[in-house]
Amino acid sequence: MQVKPLIAALLICTAALAGCQQEHTPDAAQQPAVSPPTNPPPAAGNDAVRLNLPALPIIRNAVFSLTPTFNGQRDPQIMSQVCGLVRGELTQGQVNTFLGQRSIDPAKLPKTGNPLSLLVNGDKTSQTIACAAYLATSVMLAPDANEYMKSVAVTEKAPAGKAKPGAKPEAKPSTVQQLDTKALSLVLPVKLAVARANADIFALIASQLQREPGLTLGEYRNQAMQLFTRLAPVYLQRVKAQMPNGVRFDVVRLGGGALVFRGSDGSFFDFDGTNLRLMQSDVLWFGEGRLMGQEYPLSVAYFDASVQPLLVPAKH
Incomplete structure (x- = not known):
């Protein structure tokens, strides 16, 4: 059986990586490599009105913005090439052959400014970020039926x-x-490993964001982007570490954009066609604003200072 492109893209990052339309904005997605800031962004004014908001949707949106798109779409075949370069599984010559099969001359691709630049510029940092963001978001979208x-x-x-x-x-x-039961048996462990890695790394990012209370939503999102770019190699290693071993899976629901299954290790993966929920031993590990059972609220500067006087009762 020929392994499907998306399965290959997912499985590529479960091996050794020591060397290494929904909520994203297309312009940002075409620039997966984000340079770490030299200084943290300034906090919003102290007079701003703050609200406590869960960190998960902010981090999720940030990671979506780092995910490359090609002609406005995710492309599993291209990303399998990118992840193959990250791992060292593919050579540049093999990737050039892949581009040629798509009638693309790799010599004419710019090193920057084009999503396909990832395939020819030799920038391992950008490739690692793109691969990590692609994998992380793959479990937060409806699964491609071609996978199984x-x-x-x-x-x-x-x-x-x-x-x-x-x-x-x-x-x-x-x-x-x-139904390709063999392909499905390859997909389910990877889906679970990716969801668990998301919970691990997103919780780590959330804990760091909590150290800077009073930022705006945009500032928290930018901070989350910067943290994920720096943690991208760790994320890929985490996917490998979270791969289940000797776990039996039972599919509860499959089809209509949904993928629901449980594992004999107490895991319960529930993508209902819109949102992902991961349970681990009856604890909500990912979803509904929670990470590893915690909400990680952020004190967000949500309204500007002009709202403050309106909150004080009028004096009679």
């Missing part, structure tokens, strides 16, 4: 009553989609 379905050729016999007298019923070839 296969096309099977079947032959249907025409009804005997419609055949001419003395003639054999005409056989009509057709293709149907069937």
Whole structure:
């Protein structure tokens, strides 16, 4: 069986990595490499009105903005090449051959300014960030049915009553989609490992964001982007570390954009077509604003100072 492109892209980062449309904005997504700031952003004014907001959606949006898109779409085949370069599984020559198969001349691609630059510029930092962001967001989107379905050729016999007298019923070839249980057995452990790595790294980022209370939503998002870019190699290593071993999986729901399954290790992966919830031993590990059972509230400068006088009762 030929391993599907997205499965390959996911599995690429579960091996040794020591060397290494929904909520994102396309312009930001085309620039996956973000240089770490030399100084932290200034905090919002002390007079700003703050609200406590969960860190998870802020971090999630930041990681989506780091995910590359190609012609406005995610491309599993291209990202399998990027992740292959990160791991050292693919050579530049092999990637150039892949581009040629798409009628793209690698010599004419710019080193920067084009999403495909990731495939030719040799920038391991940008490639690592792109690969990590792509994997992290892969479990927060509806799964591609091509990951676990296969096309099977079947032959249907025409009804005997419609055949001419003395003639054999005409056989009509057709293709149907069937569940590929072998491919699914590869997908589920990786989905679980990626979701667990998300919980680990997102919680680490959230704990750091809490150290700087009073920033605006935009400032927290930028901080989260910077932290994820620096932690990208650690994230890929974390995916490998979180790969389940000897775990039996039972699929609860599959289809219609949903993927729900439970593992014999107490895990419960629930993507309902819109949102991801990961339970671990009856604790909400990821989802609904929580990470590893905690909400990680951030004190966000949500309203400017002009709102402050409106909150004070009028004197009579």
